[in-house]
Amino acid sequence: MPEEGILDWLERAGRRPSRPEGGLxxxxxxxxxxxxxxAEVRDRALAACGGMQALGIERGDRVALVFPxxxxxxxAFFGALLxxxxxxxxxxxxxxxxxxEYLCRTARMLERSGARLVLADSRLRRILGEAVEEVHPxxxxxxxxxxxxxxxxPVRTGPSDLALIQFSSGTTVDPKPVALxxxxxxxxxxxxxGFFPDTPELRQSCVSWLPLYHDxxxxxxxxxxxxxxxxxxxxxxxxxxxRPALWLRAISRYRATISPAPNFAYELCLTRVSDADLEGxxxxxxxxxxxxxxxxxxxxxxxxxxxxxxxxxxxxxMTPVYGLSEAALAVTFSDFDRPFRVTRFDRxxxxxxxxxxxxxxxxxxxxxxxxxxxxxxxxxxxxxHDLPAGAVGRILIQGPSLMDGYLGDPEATARALxxxxxxxxxxGFLREGDLYLTGRAKDAVILRGRNYAPEEIERATEGVPGxxxxxxxxASWLPEDAPGEVLALFVEASRQATAEELAALPDAxxxxxxxxxxxxxxxxxxxxxxTLPRTSSGKLRRGETLRLYLAGxxxxxxxxxxxxxxxxxx
Amino acid sequence: xxxxxxxxxxxxxxxxxxxxxxxxxxxxxxxxxxRLDSIRLLxxxxxxxxxxxxxxxxxxxxxxxxxxxxxxxxxxxIGA
Numbered sequence: 093m094p095e096e097g098i099l100d101w102l103e104r105a106g107r108r109p110s111r112p113e114g115g116l117x118x119x120x121x122x123x124x125x126x127x128x129x130x131a132e133v134r135d136r137a138l139a140a141c142g143g144m145q146a147l148g149i150e151r152g153d154r155v156a157l158v159f160p161x162x163x164x165x166x167x168a169f170f171g172a173l174l175x176x177x178x179x180x181x182x183x184x185x186x187x188x189x190x191x192x193e194y195l196c197r198t199a200r201m202l203e204r205s206g207a208r209l210v211l212a213d214s215r216l217r218r219i220l221g222e223a224v225e226e227v228h229p230x231x232x233x234x235x236x237x238x239x240x241x242x243x244x245x246p247v248r249t250g251p252s253d254l255a256l257i258q259f260s261s262g263t264t265v266d267p268k269p270v271a272l273x274x275x276x277x278x279x280x281x282x283x284x285x286g287f288f289p290d291t292p293e294l295r296q297s298c299v300s301w302l303p304l305y306h307d308x309x310x311x312x313x314x315x316x317x318x319x320x321x322x323x324x325x326x327x328x329x330x331x332x333x334x335r336p337a338l339w340l341r342a343i344s345r346y347r348a349t350i351s352p353a354p355n356f357a358y359e360l361c362l363t364r365v366s367d368a369d370l371e372g373x374x375x376x377x378x379x380x381x382x383x384x385x386x387x388x389x390x391x392x393x394x395x396x397x398x399x400x401x402x403x404x405x406x407x408x409x410m411t412p413v414y415g416l417s418e419a420a421l422a423v424t425f426s427d428f429d430r431p432f433r434v435t436r437f438d439r440x441x442x443x444x445x446x447x448x449x450x451x452x453x454x455x456x457x458x459x460x461x462x463x464x465x466x467x468x469x470x471x472x473x474x475x476x477h478d479l480p481a482g483a484v485g486r487i488l489i490q491g492p493s494l495m496d497g498y499l500g501d502p503e504a505t506a507r508a509l510x511x512x513x514x515x516x517x518x519x520g521f522l523r524e525g526d527l528y529l530t531g532r533a534k535d536a537v538i539l540r541g542r543n544y545a546p547e548e549i550e551r552a553t554e555g556v557p558g559x560x561x562x563x564x565x566x567a568s569w570l571p572e573d574a575p576g577e578v579l580a581l582f583v584e585a586s587r588q589a590t591a592e593e594l595a596a597l598p599d600a601x602x603x604x605x606x607x608x609x610x611x612x613x614x615x616x617x618x619x620x621x622x623t624l625p626r627t628s629s630g631k632l633r634r635g636e637t638l639r640l641y642l643a644g645x646x647x648x649x650x651x652x653x654x655x656x657x658x659x660x661x662x
Numbered sequence: 663x664x665x666x667x668x669x670x671x672x673x674x675x676x677x678x679x680x681x682x683x684x685x686x687x688x689x690x691x692x693x694x695x696x697r698l699d700s701i702r703l704l705x706x707x708x709x710x711x712x713x714x715x716x717x718x719x720x721x722x723x724x725x726x727x728x729x730x731x732x733x734x735x736x737x738x739x740i741g742a
């Protein structure tokens with residue numbers, strides 16, 4: 093059980109003069125850095141806490157935060173915690189994206205979180221107006237600067253109080269607010285800091301471009317840095333995506349030992365960083381390049397190691413990991429100082445028998461390592477019985493940093509948490525103690541480290557001429573040799589669709605999905621009515637749809653069978 | 663800088679950073695015609711800022727649907 097929590101670390105950072113190297117550094121697009129020692133971060137948080145308390149924020153209130161990466165996010169985040177409130181970080185709009193979609197999603201998330209106050213960056217505040225008006229939080233929407241002046245009266249929260257609400261997939265259809273207690277967040281932070289001890293010879297430091305509304309950025313990078321009074325260098329995610337070289341240059345310049353990112357980030361470096369961008373760059377201090385939050389491509393790992401070896405990148409630094417926001421972050425870690433492990437498994441065994449048999453010309457899967465300290469893992473069959481090593485099943489986990497539940501959704505919580513075990517919804521198997529992921533039993537589309545509810549993508553096709561209403565399935569998976577997961581959309585054509593509508597349908601569906609979700613559909617299949625598999629109650633079976641498609645068996649059902657089915661339902 | 667020069671700059675960004683091989687005209691829609699997903703829209707915004715030395719904020723970007731809309735915003739920002 094951790095003895096300290098976020099507020100203890102924050103207090104310590106302010107009580108004694110911060111070590112000169114402990115604090116937050118923000119790097120802008122011209123690569124200029126702004127530095128805030130932890131003591132200053134705490135002072136700003138105290139001021140924000142006083143302001144929120146003067147407004148009427150009390151213990152347990154939720155405060156939604158909509159900020160780009162910058163000091164105001166931290167003033168608001170830690171300020172809310174000092175006031176005993178629960179911060180709810182939400183994502184800012186994506187650039188040139190459709191604003192109506194963004195406002196609609198944000199309004200749903202504000203609603204689900206029950207936020208009493210929204211704090212936002214001054215530019216974002218103007219844009220949020222519509223979403224805020226719709227939900228009408230009791231204390232309105234403000235910037236950190238226009239909070240009233242007031243003395244801060246820090247509230248002592250206990251380990252069972254909530255510390256944070258994160259949306260694991262923030263969407264209009266099915267927002268999942270993950271509620272994490274102070275105890276869970278502290279336990280996860282302790283696990284992470286245990287992996288990166290400071291020694292007299294080595295002061296660990298981290299560079300991150302990860303969004304602060306995501307567990308890998310906030311819990312994985314910010315809390316360990318605060319707990320260890322260490323330096324954390326931050327770039328905005330939009331800066332990284334536009335100029336991935338800035339990430340590698342920051343790692344080199346600030347001699348970072350740790351920097352995590354999802355698979356797509358490593359791939360983006362391969363395609364969008366030129367040799368000229370890396371003049372003078374030295375990546376040899378980078379000891380741990382954590383790679384998690386989405387499916388990991390062996391090809392990308394190898395290519396990244398090969399390409400950046402010239403700049404001192406060490407292959408043993410590449411560390412595949414597995415985690416999820418419901419566990420506050422890390423669940424398994426690969427060994428450090430050992431190159432990542434890739435094994436080939438027989439395709440038929442995996443696809444048809446749910447068995448992992450090694451095979452020299454089989455499908456390559458990257459090991460994501462072993463459970464982190466305090467975590468236990470089980471692989472179970474659909475009935476919940478434990479499976480032996482090498483059998484593919486659902487991954488259940490138990491550990492000190494599991495969520496309390498999904499805020500305000502006891503049913504979803506009961507489905508996910510049973511007898512102290514969290515059903516991850518992921519599929520995998522164990523081999524020699526290492527975990528390998530093979531797919532998902534849950535309906536989730538995971539692209540570029542972000543989770544999307546398939547319903548949201550499917551709903552974009554509503555109203556496309558020729559699409560059979562309510563008959564679309566979205567799914568993503570990692571094809572062999574692909575650099576990352578790809579999105580597939582399966583739509584049934586309506587019986588009344590004209591030839592012209594059918595011809596225009598694929599492009600129209602792609603445009604609709606791209607326009608409303610910002611996601612590009614890689615595979616699009618137009619199917620005859622009745623092709624998509626359904627449950628006996630008529631619900632679409634997404635996992636089964638993908639399985640049939642990959643097995644080449646997605647076809648119109650036998651008319652005799654469907655007649656019998658109709659009869660059974662009648 | 664006139665609209666033609668701005669268009670040429672945007673076309674260059676599309677070619678170099680987005681791999682767009684076709685002709686870029688003001689009537690092209692960013693999402694439907696240039697097929698830009700959220701990552702590529704972000705890249706376009708950042709690279710247009712770099713090229714024209716302007717900063718676009720969310721209010722400027724709201725309502726940009728076509729290359730022509732983007733040209734108009736850049737023109738306004740350069741003039742400001």
